[in-house]
Amino acid sequence: MTYREAQKEHHLRQLAHLFEGDPGGGKFKGKAYPFVLQAPEKNLLAPIRDEVLLYCSGHLPGAEGTVCFWNSGGEKVVAGHACSLPTGHLLSSQVACLNHLFPLCRDGKAATLLLQGLRPDMEEALPVDIHARGMFVEFEVTGGGSYLNEEQRGRSLARGANATSVDAVMKGRDAGGDIRLFLIEWKYTESYPSTSKKNPGSRMDERLWRYRSFFTRDGSPFTFCNSEVDTTFFKELLTEPYYQLMRQTLLGWRMTQDPSRNGQATAFTHVMVIPRGNTALRSGCAGMAGCRGDLAGTWNALVREPALFLAPEELLHPLRALPGHARLLEYLCRRYWQDGRP
Numbered sequence: 001m002t003y004r005e006a007q008k009e010h011h012l013r014q015l016a017h018l019f020e021g022d023p024g025g026g027k028f029k030g031k032a033y034p035f036v037l038q039a040p041e042k043n044l045l046a047p048i049r050d051e052v053l054l055y056c057s058g059h060l061p062g063a064e065g066t067v068c069f070w071n072s073g074g075e076k077v078v079a080g081h082a083c084s085l086p087t088g089h090l091l092s093s094q095v096a097c098l099n100h101l102f103p104l105c106r107d108g109k110a111a112t113l114l115l116q117g118l119r120p121d122m123e124e125a126l127p128v129d130i131h132a133r134g135m136f137v138e139f140e141v142t143g144g145g146s147y148l149n150e151e152q153r154g155r156s157l158a159r160g161a162n163a164t165s166v167d168a169v170m171k172g173r174d175a176g177g178d179i180r181l182f183l184i185e186w187k188y189t190e191s192y193p194s195t196s197k198k199n200p201g202s203r204m205d206e207r208l209w210r211y212r213s214f215f216t217r218d219g220s221p222f223t224f225c226n227s228e229v230d231t232t233f234f235k236e237l238l239t240e241p242y243y244q245l246m247r248q249t250l251l252g253w254r255m256t257q258d259p260s261r262n263g264q265a266t267a268f269t270h271v272m273v274i275p276r277g278n279t280a281l282r283s284g285c286a287g288m289a290g291c292r293g294d295l296a297g298t299w300n301a302l303v304r305e306p307a308l309f310l311a312p313e314e315l316l317h318p319l320r321a322l323p324g325h326a327r328l329l330e331y332l333c334r335r336y337w338q339d340g341r342p
Contacts, residue, residue: 003278024038073085096186118269
């Protein structure tokens with residue numbers, strides 16, 4: 001049984017307890033499935049639900065713009081505003097990210113502890129102040145400008161669709177007074193089989209045009225130079241999951257080159273959250289540049305500052321020191337962390 005199949009079965013067993021009596025059988029892409037909620041908003045943890053819906057629909061005070069929900073489940077009126085709903089699909093990684101991190105948005109103490117767990121030199125978490133004001137976590141962040149040649153016919157970049165974005169971003173100040181962004185990408189049951197190397201030629205050419213020039217610029221975050229590697233390497237780099245890792249690395253680098261529009265940050269750390277049980281993603285991806293190994297080792301050989309690869313319970317482990325977060329950790333453990341501990 002694959003990790004994805006095991007998670008489906010687990011969620012079906014939890015329907016009566018975690019989703020307020022929703023029987024499942026909701027629609028996903030026009031077809032009913034037992035692992036899709038009929039009331040999609042119940043996919044979100046109840047205490048954060050309305051605020052998430054207002055935030056993603058652009059109606060939360062201090063937050064600018066909207067966030068595209070993956071396979072949105074319709075609309076609901078919240079506080080007098082028509083708000084988009086998340087998918088009712090119980091295995092959504094976007095929903096998993098929101099359930100784990102949105103409870104920290106207004107909690108500076110919890111956000112500080114989490115960042116100190118990632119880098120002990122962090123003195124305090126700061127409001128991110130890129131797409132919103134006063135929030136210690138922002139979601140589907142594209143940055144304060146257009147940095148990666150991704151504009152389409154003059155339209156602004158959409159957060160969460162058709163442009164490079166990061167599932168969540170946090171920010172902190174270190175002991176030396178420098179400000180650092182933490183780019184957090186959230187995976188759940190995703191996998192990218194090692195046999196999957198399919199990329200249409202025209203699409204590959206477009207990707208090469210869009211991103212390749214960044215690799216030779218001064219201060220590039222990568223350890224390679226495009227004059228030293230062949231087209232085969234770039235075809236591998238433009239294949240998932242490396243393609244997303246590459247784009248987010250470029251985005252973080254470009255954001256920190258433009259600190260005035262990105263929370264005054266001058267450095268970034270890339271964090272990849274993958275459940276321990278998802279071994280297909282952690283160790284089953286295709287190799288890169290003739291090297292085979294786990295995803296973390298293969299990727300970190302290509303970047304100047306290694307990315308952090310963590311299970312969700314490892315990321316939130318510091319919150320155990322805060323009694324006020326016990327119910328959140330209990331919920332997350334029961335729903336997501338069957339292969340780990342809170």
